[in-house]
Amino acid sequence: MKFVLFAQLAAVAAPAIAVDLAVQAGQHVMYSYPGLTPPESLYKLTSEGKVGGLIIFKENVNSNLPAIMDKFQTLYKASPAYNGHPMIITTDQEGGNVRRVPGGPSQSARQIGDSSTPMQAASQAGRDAAAALKAQKINGNLAPVLDIYREEGNFIDEFGRSFGNNTEIVTSCGSAFAISQSRSGVLSTVKHFPGLGAAKKGENTDLVPIKIDLSLDEIRTFDEVPYRTAIRNGIDMIMTSWAVYPSLDAKYPAGLSRKWATDELRTRLGYKGVIITDAIEAGSLKSFGNDGQRGVLAAKAGVDILLASGRNATQGEAIVNEIVAALKTGTLSMTEFQESSKRIQALQSRLSA
Numbered sequence: 001m002k003f004v005l006f007a008q009l010a011a012v013a014a015p016a017i018a019v020d021l022a023v024q025a026g027q028h029v030m031y032s033y034p035g036l037t038p039p040e041s042l043y044k045l046t047s048e049g050k051v052g053g054l055i056i057f058k059e060n061v062n063s064n065l066p067a068i069m070d071k072f073q074t075l076y077k078a079s080p081a082y083n084g085h086p087m088i089i090t091t092d093q094e095g096g097n098v099r100r101v102p103g104g105p106s107q108s109a110r111q112i113g114d115s116s117t118p119m120q121a122a123s124q125a126g127r128d129a130a131a132a133l134k135a136q137k138i139n140g141n142l143a144p145v146l147d148i149y150r151e152e153g154n155f156i157d158e159f160g161r162s163f164g165n166n167t168e169i170v171t172s173c174g175s176a177f178a179i180s181q182s183r184s185g186v187l188s189t190v191k192h193f194p195g196l197g198a199a200k201k202g203e204n205t206d207l208v209p210i211k212i213d214l215s216l217d218e219i220r221t222f223d224e225v226p227y228r229t230a231i232r233n234g235i236d237m238i239m240t241s242w243a244v245y246p247s248l249d250a251k252y253p254a255g256l257s258r259k260w261a262t263d264e265l266r267t268r269l270g271y272k273g274v275i276i277t278d279a280i281e282a283g284s285l286k287s288f289g290n291d292g293q294r295g296v297l298a299a300k301a302g303v304d305i306l307l308a309s310g311r312n313a314t315q316g317e318a319i320v321n322e323i324v325a326a327l328k329t330g331t332l333s334m335t336e337f338q339e340s341s342k343r344i345q346a347l348q349s350r351l352s353a
Contacts, residue, residue, distance in 0.1 A: 103132025
């Protein structure tokens, strides 16, 4: 009789444990959706506590967007995931041609860096970005870029996304942009650690695998310089690159590499905040399994938020399911994952309700 009762209790408890894991895993996944109207499935997942955040693209933007963002926040607040702080909603509002919502910054990073008063211009750009995003009820920006371009017109300079070709201008402008943006109430993200400034024209990690064959000394004394300052300033998030840097890890792209995310960024540079991936569906990751498997690899590496930007709610859900499975089997350390969850909660606490 005791055995039967125990079995019945276990059967009741098991689904609850699974749900709790799904909610915890969901807080590590940032979802996306196609077009102007989110699918009902994404609203449902949010109500269930399985959505940790959203990334918004230009195709999602019209006059209804603020109301849609409010609806997501209302559903999140009523969900089992709610911890007293808002859901993180992001976009890419770098400036110039890279703007997803109406408003500033009107200048590109390159134009800011080349101006007569670059720090002042960067500070104003951070405020302008924050104002544009807050008008749409978006509370996080995947900007500024801290890549230091090596060649005119290369991958990162082609659209003016880099503040300049030296550590001083990129560090000062990146810091000014991020600080003013965060002080204006929008989370700032610096990217793409440890740096895409040496990527040549056409070397786009969204499309194909890229290898950046720099010495570790050059990366540490040049590309990482702006990140050291950002970390000292208390940057909200750091986005990793999908390029491979053989000088430290010849196998995994930085965002899947424990050597880069944990050993270099956290241990050597002392970063204690949230690390976020670039787009998990990127073509550069084609040899690392499906999106869910990539999500597990990134989490194992020490990355906190997994960016499911394929404009499909099922993509984010698949990553959540894979994370849950990895936690159950021990493929992912529960202790490390809980520490990662605490970092996300601490980040959310920086946002006003």
